[in-house]
Amino acid sequence: MSNLDRIVIGTASWRQSYGTIIPDTGLSKKNIYNILDRLLELGINKLDTADSYGDVLEVLASYENLDRFHIVTKFHYDQYNYLNSRDSVLKQYEHLENSATTSFMIHNPNCCYINMNEFVEEVTKQFSSKPTHTKFGVSIYTPDELDDCMSSVFDPQMIQLPFCFGDDRWSQSLGQEKTRYGHKLDNLDFYARSIFLQGTLLERKLTNVTDNLKLRKTLKNWWAFIDKESIDPYQLCLAAVVKADFLNYIIVGCKSIDEINTLAKIILSVELDEYINILQSSFTFERDILDIRTWNLN
Template sequence: MVNNADFFEQTCLGTVQFGLNYGVSNKNGQIAGADVQRILELAHHYNVSRLDTAADYGDCERVLSKYPETLQNFSIATKSIKTSNIQEKKFSKIKTDLIESLETSLDILGMKSFDLYYLRSPETLFQYHREDTSKYIAEIKEKGLVNKIGISIYEEKQLNDILEVFQPDVIQIPFNILDQRLSKSGTLKSLKAKGIDIYARSLFLQGLLLMQPDQIPNFFRPIKSHLQQIHSQLTEYSLSSLQACLLCAFQTKEIDKIILGVSSLKEWKEILKTIEELPNQPLDWSSMSLDNETFLNPSKWEVN
């Protein structure tokens, strides 16, 4: 019997590092194939039964396809391809590209359907092709290509624009010790009241929250004292940075699933061991948060 079984059931394994070198603190590069298989086997052992992937995560899908028997143990979430010039294109062309990519991904992975399909640029699709986009979503569900439809947001304004025209099954949000904006604003409670599942990503903020304050890139100097303060608080709580990042999300009751990406087999083993041994002590995380999006949104970072 695994300790903290509920925590493992809440966990989704992010696979971007299976196909790309990703993350501000990632010094390991793309994960080797043999390690990918072991990571998947360990995930299954601990009842982590969900994978989060995408066609544009480098060669991630082809890496995963090398382990068909292991892959059968997981339900998989994917993302639609990025679509440019949405306002200028006819939807028939957009739809053809989306369907082709979706079916290609299923074929590569040897699957009949995805459990969850994140629609990229949903606000633009609905703005310029509202009826056709709604029909497309209904069609891929009816055909059994996908089970649930999700959207992934970076800021609350995106969410408000989308919910005016469409209610997804799942909303993926950035959430971590520093970025608790959607929780503090009451937005997460509002989403749960609508019956929407909430998936959290960026628990480690691309590894920034696992770094020692004296190791952080110069870009983050303005918040260095805040990060040092957090480390001091965690020392008082007898928690490591990794424990705290995980606990903060697991203890936020509105969050249904958390997505964890790893950069190595060693890191995955450490995460699994940490989850298994997590002390489920209730803590107040709100004082550790920030509101400055410059440091919360990696797309705004100026880091070499």
């Protein structure tokens, strides 16, 4: 699989404000369709979405070439309200039924995966088509949640996790998990949703909107590091994710054709190796900073 084949385009900001300091109303349908057309021209045919991303599912449903895209979407599993969880999945499936494949991520791993295997079996029976091409997985935040998932009775086919430059948590955790759950890990696809690639940590204005003092100090050190190295932080972060060979797919949020073209240029550039070499530097983020839930944004 080439690096370009690993790219999944995130749609969180297409119809709402997401990952930015300045509020954003999102893209028009026409702009979204133009982006989708350009993605197909470049050979990128994977999208990441959710029912909480505004009305993006409805917009995707009316795109004429949706059958050329493989889509991963997320839902919240309520172990105490089966019907709500089932209806959420079925509604999303109805919107995305014409896609090449539609897969689902559980977005609240603290559900303990009670009855998840039964839930998946029951829901897929109600799909009108493609049940054999539909996967279910889990979207998590920390290595501890990965351990909870692996030790549960639920057998996920995908794991989505946050990953960025300076993050060594997952490689260490996976080394431990393989000893105990090798049979499960062998059949998993890992998706990276990179905190840095969302652009949030790269926004220098972030220091003005967070009361997390350790995060402020870390960001100042980060900016000093990239200024000293005279490098493009976006390219460095992308190189870090590409270098992690345990990741099958890389979710990158893009909301314009220019951003899509820049992404493709970076991924296909031989200079990417130069950025990967820079990763041997000593800069590392403290683990408690890597969890976006500790940022305390105002």
